[in-house]
Amino acid sequence: MGQLSQSQDLGAGLKSRHVTMLSIAGVIGASLFVGSSVAIAEAGPAVLLAYLFAGLLVVMIMRMLAEMAVATPDTGSFSTYADKAIGRWAGYTIGWLYWWFWVLVIPLEANIAAIILHSWVPGVPVWLFSLVITLALTGSNLLSVKNYGEFEFWLALCKVIAILAFIVLGAVAITGFYPYAEVSGISRLWDHGGFMPNGFGAVLSAMLITMFSFMGAEIVTIAAAESDTPDKHIVRATNSVIWRISIFYLCSIFIVVALIPWNMPGLKSIGSYRSVLELLHIPYAKLIMDGVILLSVTSCLNSALYTASRMLYSLSRRGDAPAIMGRTNRSKNAIRGGAALYRRGVPHRSGELLCPRQGV
Numbered sequence: 001m002g003q004l005s006q007s008q009d010l011g012a013g014l015k016s017r018h019v020t021m022l023s024i025a026g027v028i029g030a031s032l033f034v035g036s037s038v039a040i041a042e043a044g045p046a047v048l049l050a051y052l053f054a055g056l057l058v059v060m061i062m063r064m065l066a067e068m069a070v071a072t073p074d075t076g077s078f079s080t081y082a083d084k085a086i087g088r089w090a091g092y093t094i095g096w097l098y099w100w101f102w103v104l105v106i107p108l109e110a111n112i113a114a115i116i117l118h119s120w121v122p123g124v125p126v127w128l129f130s131l132v133i134t135l136a137l138t139g140s141n142l143l144s145v146k147n148y149g150e151f152e153f154w155l156a157l158c159k160v161i162a163i164l165a166f167i168v169l170g171a172v173a174i175t176g177f178y179p180y181a182e183v184s185g186i187s188r189l190w191d192h193g194g195f196m197p198n199g200f201g202a203v204l205s206a207m208l209i210t211m212f213s214f215m216g217a218e219i220v221t222i223a224a225a226e227s228d229t230p231d232k233h234i235v236r237a238t239n240s241v242i243w244r245i246s247i248f249y250l251c252s253i254f255i256v257v258a259l260i261p262w263n264m265p266g267l268k269s270i271g272s273y274r275s276v277l278e279l280l281h282i283p284y285a286k287l288i289m290d291g292v293i294l295l296s297v298t299s300c301l302n303s304a305l306y307t308a309s310r311m312l313y314s315l316s317r318r319g320d321a322p323a324i325m326g327r328t329n330r331s332k333n334a335i336r337g338g339a340a341l342y343r344r345g346v347p348h349r350s351g352e353l354l355c356p357r358q359g360v
Contacts, residue, residue, distance in 0.1 A: 001280065004305075005065035005172040011174045012224055014145060014149045014224070014226050014227040015149070015227070015228070015230075016227070016229075016233060017153060017239060018146075018149030018150070018152070018153055018223075018227070018236065019149075019220060019223060019227050019233040019236075020236070021152060021153040021156040021157060021226050022149065022153075022156070022219060022234075022237075022303075023154055023217075023220040023237035023240070023241075023244075024156050024160060024244060024248075025069050025130045025152055025155065025156035025159065025216070025219075025247075025299050025303065027214065027216070027217050027241065027244045027245065027248060028156070028159045028163065028248050028296070029158070029213050029214070029215060029216055029296065029300060030105075030109070030112070030293060030296035030297045030299075030300050031209075031212050031213045031247065032217075032252075032296075033215060033271065033272065033273050033292060033296060034287065034293060035212065036067065036213070036253060036256065036271075036273070037208075037267050037268050037270070037271050037272040037273045037275070038209055038268055039051075039206040039209040039210055039254075040204055040256065040257060040262050040267065040272055041205075041262065041263070041267055041268055042141055042198070042202050042206045043198060043203045043205070043206035044192070044193065044194075044195070044197040044198055044257075044263070044264075045188075045190070045194055045195050045196075045197060045199075045204040045257040045262055046197075046200075046203050046206075046261040047200070047203070047206050047210070047253060047257065047262075048250065048257065049196075049203050049256060050203050050204075050207045050209075050210045050254060050351075051097075051208035051213075051250055052250065052251050053207055054207050054211050054213075054214060055214070055245040055249060055250070056211040056340075057199065057211075058217055058244055058245065059215045059241055059245065060255055060299075061218075062217060062218070062238045062241050063238060065077070065218060065221055065238075066076060066221065066234050066235065066237075066238035067082075068081045069221040069224065069225075069230070069234045069334050070230075070231045072084075073224060073225040073230035073234070074094060074225055074314065074316050075222055075225045075226065075311070075313060076091070076310075076311065076314030076315070076317075076318070077158045077218065077222045077224075077225075077314075078094060078095045078098075078218065079089070079091050079098060079311060079314060079315070080223075080314060080318070082094050082251070083318060086244040087132065088318075091122055091318065091320070092320045095311055095314065095315045095320065096202050096320075099308050099311045099312055101189065101314070102304040102307055102308035102311075103308055104306045105300065105301075106134065106301060106304050106305065106308070107130070108306065109297045109298075109300045109301040110130040110133050110134045110301055111126065111130050111214050112293070113129070113130070113133055113259070113294055113298055113301065114126045114129035114130035114133065114295045115127075115299065116290050116294045116297075117129045117294070119130050119290070120290075123280050126281050133298070133301065135299070137151075137298075137301055137302050138288075138305055138307055141302070141306050141309065145223075145306075148221070148302065148305075148306045151302055152299060152302055152303065155295055155296075155298060155302065155357070156262065158292075159292070159295060159296060159299065160248075161164070162292045162295075163247075163248050163252055166252055166255065166273065166276070167247070167252055167255060168253075169280065169282075170255030170258070170259060171255065172258075173259060174186060174255070174258055174259065176228050176347045178280060179283055179301075180280065180281045181279060181280050183279060183280070183351055184256075186258040186269075188192070188257065188259065188260065188261055188262075189257060189258060192261045192262060192263055193263075197262070197263075207208075213249070213357050216300065216303060217241065219303055219306075219307055219328075220233075220234065220237045220238075220341055221234055221292050222307055222310050223306070223310075224237070224313070230272075245321065245328075246340060253272075255276065256273065256275075256276055259276050259279060259280075260275050260276055260279055270344070271289060272294075273289055274286060274288075274289040274293040274338075277289065300348045312325050313325060313326055316323075
């Protein structure tokens with residue numbers, strides 16, 4: 001079995017503020033804005049329980065993962081720990097499945113971002129926007145891990161500001177101090193068939209949707225291995241997971257289900273957050289939410305490129321991937337893994353050039 005800790009072969013380009021924002025960015029996924037309306041339509045106001053149960057599960061997993069990450073910081077994270085504790089087959093399987101997940105996410109997120117940009121600039125085709133975004137973020141990741149951290153820092157900050165502004169605006173409306181719409185109170189939590197209109201089974205079904213929202217929380221244990229003091233950063237990040245979930249998920253979703261009926265027509269197609277903004281007569285609600293979603297999917301794409309390259313690097317260093325993927329450049333950056341992702345992502349974009357979809 002290959003050596004189980006190779007993080008020392010990479011540079012320590014991430015600072016404390018980078019790791020802090022990375023942990024926040026990992027919790028706030030684009031599916032919070034896109035998929036929450038589907039979960040609400042499934043479970044009604046009881047979707048709060050779905051987010052609570054899913055959040056508790058994430059907290060427990062992150063606490064256990066943090067203990068291992070503090071003891072042995074490694075860019076392979078849980079794949080490396082499975083290799084050590086269970087066997088090489090476990091580390092191999094988990095590592096490659098995790099890498100393949102992010103490889104599939106890259107063209108998906110790039111396409112979502114491109115569709116939004118295409119709606120703003122119809123003269124530019126979707127495939128070109130998608131290709132440019134993928135190439136730009138890949139190039140940034142190939143230069144240095146600091147570029148990734150800096151880019152993700154500002155994207156995460158924008159997402160935090162957007163959610164906090166939404167929560168403050170919703171709280172003002174619920175308490176009756178919003179002058180432009182009469183939506184005070186929380187009676188919508190039970191006025192439309194009760195708090196759990198579709199039963200507890202619907203809550204469990206909604207959990208399948210809400211769990212995807214938390215995908216990315218583990219990235220901080222991968223990125224922290226490339227920071228100057230990984231043990232301190234990991235402990236700080238995992239200890240704050242509870243309040244992040246409470247604020248960014250439970251509070252914002254509570255605002256949504258308290259202000260709009262869960263069975264409102266068109267909720268799935270419009271989106272829960274945009275529906276609230278339109279209810280409060282916020283101008284350019286669609287444009288605002290498109291901008292927030294664009295930031296979120298760009299952040300996810302950026303993290304996907306970084307995380308997949310580091311997992312491939314870790315697999316290579318353990319002898320579970322081609323040795324060339326374990327090489328670094330002068331900046332101690334895993335450039336081979338990033339280049340491999342570039343070669344995987346470009347064919348997806350080129351396919352749209354050769355066979356564009358109708359209507360795009």
